[in-house]
Amino acid sequence: MIKDRKRFAALCLATPVLALQLACQTPTPNVEPYLPRLNSTADTVAGMSKTELDNLQLVSTNLVSALLQLPETNPSTITLQVSTPGTAFGNLIVRALEEAGYSLQHVSADQGMNYVRYSKRHSETEAGFVVDYNLSIGMIKLRREYITNESGIFPSSLMSIVGSQSAAEVILDDNIFIEQGGNDLFISGVKNAQSEIKTLQVRDYNLTPDNKRTTQEIVLGNARNQQLGKAAANINSNDYTRMRRTVLIFDNRTTSVMGRGNKRAISLLAREHQPNDVYSITACTDADGEDESAHARAVRVQEEFMAYKIPAEAIVFAPCIRASFRHTSDESPVPVTIEQLRFNY
């Protein structure tokens, strides 16, 4: 009896710990990173595994990164209308749009010129079971088929982009699929585009640990910078008269925060904007003439001008001027020079 009591006492102590352990053996993923910050519907992802959610995140990232590169759907100039998502894919698409920096207006039905529609369809094809995912905004329609296997999800078609004049210039960051590892081939590129269509090989050794994979934030950030940087025009300086010049100071070489003073200076320049004015931005003053963070600062300035409805084409990125050498660890403030140029009629 005493022995029984001892056993029972031990059992009492062990039970809550074991119960907790059992509960954790069926892990429920933290769904927060997959859901929109506003008006999410967590019940649509309840019961889904992390792998299923990651697959949907790859697809939504892939589609939204292409959308970001189209001038018609530039986040600096467009507001999208979304309704409360009713599916897991819907939640992940809206989250990706949030992460991409789109202004989202939450509507009760399908109000608005730029209402976001999406769908996921299962198809039985000669290549097996595929799922095609669609995303459309106004006249712009993106579609791509994906196939799921034991390694993850992979594209099984080119991306189709309809309704944009610039579909050919979209560069897909399909390396995010390779990081899943496996032993497969998949096709990468945009349908009917002049850009190169490639077959990408996936190997077991490509398998990348979760914490080392390219994040959604990075993919979307790259796509955004690519679109903005590309929009900058080249001009013949003889056609223009220099009007105004200012030097913005960023706190350090890595920050994108402009601060109120710099923002006010841009608003004053934008106030005097005339059609056909262009702004030449010199963000790079490194002696070696190459600087990614300087490009990011130039893009940041371009974005600010675009917030005042000044077209991306009105921004010119001036080449690096070899004014100084900065060590990579140098965190001192950095200048960005802006010159306003007016077209000589």
Place this chain on the structure above:
Amino acid sequence: MTKTLAASLHSAGSQHKAIAAVLLLIGFISGCVSTEAKNESGIVNAGTSDSMLEDVLSVLPQLIEPRINSIQFGPKVDELDVIAARNLAKAGYGIQRVSADQGVNFFRADKFENEDGIQTMRVSIGELEITREYATEGGIIVPAGPFELAGTRAQIDPSESMLGSKVGNDAIANNVEYTSIAPIEGGIPTISLLSEDIIQGVVNQATQGPRLTTINSTKLEVKNRFYDVDGTFANLINDRERVAREVIIFPNDSMRLGEEGKQRINKLLNQFSEASDLINVIGCSNGATKLAIGNEGLALGRANRITEELLTLGVPNRSILDDACWSPKSTGVDFPSRGVVIDLMRSES
């Protein structure tokens, strides 16, 4: 481990089995309870900030049109950001998450509390600021002061705010006061003029006579209108109609505005429409002066004094074009010798 648990259960009596089963169930529930407690925003007991922020934001549609405007939120999401985004989305604004401080309507909210327990909520959206004080009465938050608006002259009806009904007949809390926006730390970068005529003029001018340009209150380089009658802002005002003009005469060698000057500004502002108007301020000092700052300093100082007054009365910075005119000799009829000309320029569209 699971096997050991099963063996222990088997060896214990049936009564003990029942108790152990209950403990097991409690273990499961307690293991899961923390996830159920989280709400959508991840914020629990947001507290009094909710009603203060909601009250301040409830007047925003009277100042910035929802449905056609977006509000930008930075990457650092705090309690006030979450409450604001939820409310603004409900009001019909586009919500844009940005990676830094991008956008014309970038959102910031601050809450302060003084030693008397009066709390202040300040919301900045771009160059617009809305501030209000609140007190707690019987556990309920009530407005304790007027709405303070900066960066706008737009009229709002405070009784339409969320807590408007709790104000009662309190004349102060029912009021709207206009003020200037908080100073910019580090200032605004100077914006220089680069026109060839200016550069050429500077070379020719050398050190003789008054300068051709100066820096105004917004750190924008402007031309001396003694030489350039059209002024720096000609392309902003040429297609506008002058609907009112006030000339404020300052005493000799003075920058004191005086009561009469303030009244004249108020008179002009009664006609000001934020959507269509720009205010061109031309500070003048022409003729002899004994002051060391010279005519340029006086002209600029006078224009700055008027600009400061306009900003204090809520006129947005973007609506003010401050210019100057100075010379050691008197000009003709265009500008007064020691005053400021304020023109209200209205867009025809």
